[in-house]
Amino acid sequence: MKNLFDRVRLASRITASLFVVVSAMAAPHALAHDKAAERIKQLEQSLQAIQAELQKMKSESAQAAQKVRNIEQTTSQTEQKLNSLEERKVVLTERVDPLTQRIGSDITEKTRLLHFRGGFTHMMNHRNGVSIQSQVSPVGAQDQSDKQGWYVGAGIDWGLTRDMWGLLPKTTVFAELMFEYKQFGAHVLGNGAVGNAPSMLAGGAVNPVNVTVSQFTVSASPKIKFFEGSKVRPWIIPAGLAVHVMSPPSESITVLAPGVQFGAGVDYNIWKDFFVGIEGRYHLTAGRTDNVNLSGMTAGGYVGIGF
Numbered sequence: 001m002k003n004l005f006d007r008v009r010l011a012s013r014i015t016a017s018l019f020v021v022v023s024a025m026a027a028p029h030a031l032a033h034d035k036a037a038e039r040i041k042q043l044e045q046s047l048q049a050i051q052a053e054l055q056k057m058k059s060e061s062a063q064a065a066q067k068v069r070n071i072e073q074t075t076s077q078t079e080q081k082l083n084s085l086e087e088r089k090v091v092l093t094e095r096v097d098p099l100t101q102r103i104g105s106d107i108t109e110k111t112r113l114l115h116f117r118g119g120f121t122h123m124m125n126h127r128n129g130v131s132i133q134s135q136v137s138p139v140g141a142q143d144q145s146d147k148q149g150w151y152v153g154a155g156i157d158w159g160l161t162r163d164m165w166g167l168l169p170k171t172t173v174f175a176e177l178m179f180e181y182k183q184f185g186a187h188v189l190g191n192g193a194v195g196n197a198p199s200m201l202a203g204g205a206v207n208p209v210n211v212t213v214s215q216f217t218v219s220a221s222p223k224i225k226f227f228e229g230s231k232v233r234p235w236i237i238p239a240g241l242a243v244h245v246m247s248p249p250s251e252s253i254t255v256l257a258p259g260v261q262f263g264a265g266v267d268y269n270i271w272k273d274f275f276v277g278i279e280g281r282y283h284l285t286a287g288r289t290d291n292v293n294l295s296g297m298t299a300g301g302y303v304g305i306g307f
Contacts, residue, residue, distance in 0.1 A: 110306030111159030119300015129248040143189035145213035153180035237263035250290035259285035273306035
């Protein structure tokens with residue numbers, strides 16, 4: 001019995017010893033397994049962090065790319081606006097007031113021209129009047145002036161449109177305001193009634209005074225000039241209003257006679273804003289005004305200054 005108890009105790013000791021040995025041998029393996037699991041867990045966390053960083057970088061890159069596209073689109077729109085502004089600038093430059101626009105190498109186109117005129121004039125009919133030839137008081141000298149005379153005048157052209165309101169390019173329409181003095185004689189013998197010193201109606205002897213036969217005209221007309229930009233520019237006046245003041249008055253003491261003016265001429269640009277030209281005009285009055293017909297024509301030249 002004792003031997004059996006000793007054997008059991010010995011077996012127990014051996015079993016305990018083996019358990020200790022096995023435990024000692026298994027402990028390092030378990031510890032190593034735990035460390036490996038910890039490292040794997042750390043690697044997974046690192047990978048997750050890297051993935052999150054990559055996602056963040058991709059998002060930021062996409063935002064940056066979108067900003068670049070927005071900048072490119074804005075730049076393109078800005079360039080289009082600049083091109084549009086340049087085109088408008090070109091159009092506005094072409095339409096700018098000719099006061100500042102140069103055409104050609106030497107020609108400056110202006111919208112206004114001041115001109116001074118002079119030349120030859122001719123009446124279609126002889127003049128009579130209260131102090132010269134008179135059918136009312138045919139007393140003493142009954143003289144008439146010549147039909148030929150001379151004239152001086154001045155005028156201003158004011159530009160209205162440079163292309164005839166879009167109908168005809170390089171064709172400028174001006175509004176002309178013109179003043180003109182004509183003289184047909186300064187030594188016409190006055191009649192005996194009122195052109196004699198003293199009047200023969202008061203018993204005076206034949207002593208006629210010298211009477212100056214003249215005419216003053218003011219007119220307003222459209223003037224069409226062709227070939228804008230050229231040194232030579234022909235022009236026409238299709239029709240314009242003219243009012244004539246006659247001297248001496250008619251026998252019924254009328255001094256005004258309205259009429260129509262027609263004209264044509266040529267401008268020549270000699271230098272900078274200085275011009276010379278030749279012209280011809282015809283004045284037509286509506287028949288006779290108190291037995292006086294003032295229809296006639298003028299032909300001469302002029303000098304002009306653009307401004």
